[in-house]
Amino acid sequence: MDDVIIGLEVHVQLNRLKTKLFCSCPINYHDSEPNTHVCPVCLGMPGAMPVINKEAVKAAIKIALALNAEVQPFTVFDRKNYFYPDLPKGFQISQYDRPLALGGYVTIETEDGEKKIALKRIHMEEDPGKLSYKGSITLAKYSLIDYNRSGVPLLEIVTEPVMSSPKEARLFLNKLRIILEYLEVFDGNLEGAMRVDANISLKGGGRVEIKNISSFKGVERALSYEITRQRNLLRRGRVVLRETRHFDEVNNITVSLRSKEEEQDYRYFPEPDLVPIHTSELVDEVKDLLPEMPEEKRQRFIQQYEIGDNFAKVLVLDPKMADYFEEVALQLDAKLAASWIVDVLRGELNYRGWDFRVGWEKLRPEEMIRLLKYFVEEKITEKGVVEVIRTKLDEGGDIDAIIQSKGLFAIPKTEIERLCREAIEKNPKAVEDYKAGKKQAANYLVGYVMKVTRGRADPAETAKIIREMLSN
Helix, strand or coil: CCCCEEEEEEEECCCCCCCCCCCEEEECCCCCCCCCCCCCCCCCCCCCCCCCCCHHHHHHHHHHCCCCCCCCCCCCCCEEECCCCCCCCEEEEEEECCCCCEECEEEECCCEEEEEEEEEEEEEEEECCEEEEECCCCCCCCCCEEHHCCCCCCEEEEEEEECCHHHHHHHHHHHHHHHHHHHHCCCCEEEEEEEEEEEEEEEECCEEEEECCCCHHHHHHHHHHHHHHHHHHHHHHCCCCEEEEEEECCCCCEEEEEEEEHHHHCCEEECEEEEEEEHHHHHHHHHHHCCCHHHHHHHHHHHHCCCCCHHHHHHCCHHHHHHHHHHHHHCCCHHHHHHHHHHHCCCCCCCHHHHHHHHHCCCCCCHHHHHHHHHHHEEEEEHHHHHHHHHHHHCCCHHHHHHHHCCCCCCCCCCCCCCCHHHHHHHHHHHHHHHHHHHHHHHHHHHHHHHCCCCCCCHHHHHHHHHHHHCC
């Protein structure tokens, strides 16, 4: 899409902290009744004075460093003035000409190879409250306001307009989320943890901003719809207006909210109740706290465990999955561990809509180790391992008890050989067909053994034994 230009403004909650950005209200509001995590500061009461949360600043610096951005020597908070019901003060404490960090990049993998998504700036601000609508925004007769979210530490990450398709935007957001999860300052599973404003324009048209998209798939759908809408307008010779639109996730359309604001409309000026923050000491402190990041871990996995790049790429998508793999790989062949974790366990978790935090609780690494040791020792078949994993995820229970109750312990090879001879003796027609060149007839004999053993025999091993017997 050479004519498409996309830039994103990503709002990330620093939701693993204990308190809000400028007050001591607890940040764990998600399961609470509306308007119960509030105080005079986050409600904007007259005379209430904000006090900066130092841990929030350190978390923001941590993210900036991980995104290859240049943390500025000092940063200043500003008042961003606009009237909206979710802003109790009538302004938002944000940052303007002295942001926390400038520049940076995130590398994504596209069909054409690696691409660096350049960042413009990273700045801190307070989250506004939450507006709720009954049904879609286009049909709701009223909105409700919950100020529990008001004042939660928010980091805005602004990209340069360098993306050229909705898919690239989704890839960028996926990669950004992985990095944030590694830094342990962000929980992407919480509602409202990451919200996106997308700016999009087509050659010959005005720039449109789509506000407050709450999911990665939503971003891709909103941008795809907007590309189609703008192309249709341009094709008919109409003007694409510079405006702000809302993505209606119920109907998968964008709707016009207002004309696009310019920076001067917000009448920024320095926040008089907060002093500038000098960052040099904090940067030195935070540098020592940076964990091993995904790309570093990926390279280490390839070198240390001698697994393929494809496995390594997937394993580092989730820090919990990477840790899970390392625990298992220390006790078993790393390639075997990677194969079962990536291809089977991850697939089963994805099917159920779970991430590896749930997987860790449902099937702990030490249980996976025990199960795969049974497989290596040929005490259970590949099919049996899959059955145990599914049962463990869905019903829980002890590994050995599941194997015993379902009769999954593998049958000794001598017994398999006896049953193979029995299959050959009782099915002369299949034997005759096989020797006449109909090699698929061996599958009938394998099926006989599998039926008698109720699937406990290894089909590949059984097929090998039968073909050896038939060739003698």
